[in-house]
Amino acid sequence: MENNTKLNIENLDLFYGTKQALKNINMNIKEKKVTALIGPSGCGKSTFLRSLNRMNDLIENVTIKGKIEVDGEDIYNSSDVIKLRTKVGMVFQKPNPFPMSIYDNVAYGPRTHGIRDKKTLDKIVEESLKGAAIWDEVKDRLKSSALGLSGGQQQRICIARAIAMKPEVILMDEPTSALDPISTLKVEELIEELKDDYTIVIVTHNMQQAARVSDDTAFFLNGEVIEFRDTKTMFTNPEDKRTEDYITGRFG
Numbered sequence: 452m453e454n455n456t457k458l459n460i461e462n463l464d465l466f467y468g469t470k471q472a473l474k475n476i477n478m479n480i481k482e483k484k485v486t487a488l489i490g491p492s493g494c495g496k497s498t499f500l501r502s503l504n505r506m507n508d509l510i511e512n513v514t515i516k517g518k519i520e521v522d523g524e525d526i527y528n529s530s531d532v533i534k535l536r537t538k539v540g541m542v543f544q545k546p547n548p549f550p551m552s553i554y555d556n557v558a559y560g561p562r563t564h565g566i567r568d569k570k571t572l573d574k575i576v577e578e579s580l581k582g583a584a585i586w587d588e589v590k591d592r593l594k595s596s597a598l599g600l601s602g603g604q605q606q607r608i609c610i611a612r613a614i615a616m617k618p619e620v621i622l623m624d625e626p627t628s629a630l631d632p633i634s635t636l637k638v639e640e641l642i643e644e645l646k647d648d649y650t651i652v653i654v655t656h657n658m659q660q661a662a663r664v665s666d667d668t669a670f671f672l673n674g675e676v677i678e679f680r681d682t683k684t685m686f687t688n689p690e691d692k693r694t695e696d697y698i699t700g701r702f703g
């Protein structure tokens with residue numbers, strides 16, 4: 452295992468009932484880098500992403516074989532799923548703020564972890580909103596409902612909510628697919644900034660986005676990783692004909 456590896460995936464198979472959705476995945480996800488997962492619809496990107504913080508545990512009839520290590524620890528051999536999901540946070544495709552104030556959205560996680568002190572919470576909320584590049588837009592209306600914000604703002608609130616838990620890894624499942632181009636650009640700029648502090652894994656259908664924001668890219672097809680390498684090489688000189696066909700828009 453390389454020493455800048457944050458997530459190490461070995462021989463990962465995943466089945467929904469008898470249907471195999473992931474086939475022998477091997478991947479090294481590097482610390483404080485952005486790794487993009489690309490590939491046609493239904494090829495297993497979201498399934499793979501969810502397996503990285505055991506979100507698939509919530510789905511019935513899922514069988515997982517192989518190994519996923521975070522910082523060298525086998526996550527399927529440990530029972531502390533709460534701790535894992537604190538360390539490996541997630542941002543979803545559709546912004547999903549809770550129906551409560553902006554402040555309470557961000558303070559929600561820390562509160563469930565027992566933090567009650569107002570000053571401490573204020574500090575976490577401010578730092579998280581700053582970290583998600585939304586502080587200036589909302590600092591004067593922290594008590595207003597998060598549902599009153601635009602989609603792009605809501606998505607950054609959700610990123611702030613993830614950051615408030617002090618994760619080390621942030622998983623993002625098509626975080627900009629519901630956003631307009633300007634909000635998309637803001638979230639992309641934010642990802643660029645976040646990678647100073649976090650390891651990021653992002654599913655995207657947008658090839659330009661993968662090329663713009665990621666350091667490494669994995670191309671999935673029918674549950675397999677066809678190619679995994681640094682993004683620059685992937686997009687300029689792919690090794691596999693199927694990768695080339697996909698990124699040049701010949702299929703998918």
Ligand SMILES: Nc1ncnc2c1ncn2[C@@H]1O[C@H](COP(=O)(O)OP(=O)(O)OP(=O)(O)O)[C@@H](O)[C@H]1O
Pocket residue numbers: 467472490491492493494495496497498499510
């Ligand atoms: N909860 C589930 N139960 C059964 N099958 C599932 C479940 N979730 C996903 N699948 C199947 O697993 C395969 C991979 O799905 P997945 O959502 O991971 O693909 P994806 O690459 O993320 O697709 P998209 O780009 O459309 O989001 C698909 O064939 C899908 O139908």
